[in-house]
Amino acid sequence: MKCEEVLSRLDEHVDGELHASDARRMEDHLETCTSCRQQERRLRELLDQAARLPKEVAPPRDLWPGILGRLPARPSRVTILGLPWLPALAAAAALVAVSSALTAFLMRGERNVGPAVAAVPMEAEAPRVVPAAVEEATSSLRGVEAEYERAAQALLTSLDQRGEHLSPETLRVVDQNLRAIDAALDQVRQALAKDPGNAGLIRMLAATHQKKIDVLQRVVRHRNALIG
């Protein structure tokens, strides 16, 4: 097994997801390669750090299935993407924070927005949340968005540091699509401004932020695979 493959599959290794034969080949390589062994150690340390972060409180599944499926999903995947570069460490930490922050926000949403909906008869077609709840929800949402942006920025910084390893066409396309996602985020924010507390829009906002992170992660992962 070569260094490139070892590094690209290190997360599977530490997660114990490799087939036995591959795990043996991985261990053989790690025994003889100081550099890869160091990366493995860093990854394990990173995972330990992530594990020590506050555990999220799972929201009720029937309320937030879309978010649940998406947000806390892959902490170990996140960590490997920019392993050799410090900014990705920040991205990993930020993503864990996003998960916790959004979950906390949604939990508050359940308490504050939910009863308000029940209390206001639909036929009156009044705004669906009381002003205080809207204010708190909006503030919390801004915090969640800031965390997503921080994660995206950390990945962008990681990409920037070794961006010359990607082709100009790749960078152009990534730039174009990040702009498209940003434009979509603006559209969702505008809709939320008209209807604060709309759970569907909040889910869409989170999903669109997550899409941006996914795109960046994918490009960083390919870049890392390319340079070994």
Add this chain to the structure above:
Amino acid sequence: MKKIIGALVLATALAPAVASAQLKIDERREAAPNARIEIENQAGSIRVIGWDQQQVQVTGTLGKGAEGLDFDGSREHIEIDVESGSAVPFSIESHLEIHVPAGAHLEIEGFASQIDVSSVTGTVEASTVNGSIDVEGKASEVSVETVNGSLNIAGPARQVEADSVNGTVTIRGASGAVEASTVNGTLTVEGTTFSRASLETVNGSVRFAGALDRTATLSVESVGGSVHLELPKDVSADFSISTFSGDIHNQFGPEARRTSRWTQEKELRFSTGSAGARVSVETLSGTVTLSNK
């Protein structure tokens, strides 16, 4: 965003010209019928064809600057790797045609590479960055991803995962579980009976045509794209459709209703048959159409 543009300028300056001199290759190895075969060629093309022989054959040309072809491994696990040495890998264009036992399990990786797979009945996992991926044949499971390029999967795969950033995704003939996403590009899924389908785009439109099994879930999310679902007339499902500023057209009967005096948001919830399957669609500004066939 400025950072990425800076990197773009730097990459343009550093990218060397694509070389022209090429070296022909023609090599064979024995392989098990269900061998795991890893293929890596960062630029150019990778064409993989399943055949009924217990051998792997690699033909084609290596681009100038390539240090050689690593074609190694056991009957059960074979690696095929264009070695680029210290050169920028995506500057070396190599073109490989690889025949593999039809039941092989493929792991293919490119960067600026077009990838084509045909006549393979095992599993196919392929990724590239600039380039399209086409998979045709009876692969049982397909997992493909690209950043800039289209993904086309045609065949009766029972499990498909396809992710593109900038390109269309087209899946035809599949069944079982499908997960597909794109940012900019049309997403089309046509198949037989699905147990799970999760389709996401940011700006692209989505078209799904197929049947759902009794406990299936079909979920579609799009910010700006339109969504068209074509389902059997006798589908048994709970539907939950919402769009913030688009329209909802429903051939199954019930009409959407506005949920607020203050916005254009529309929602449509209804059930057909004995329900069981769950269909959910969320868009911001896209129009949603439910049609029966």
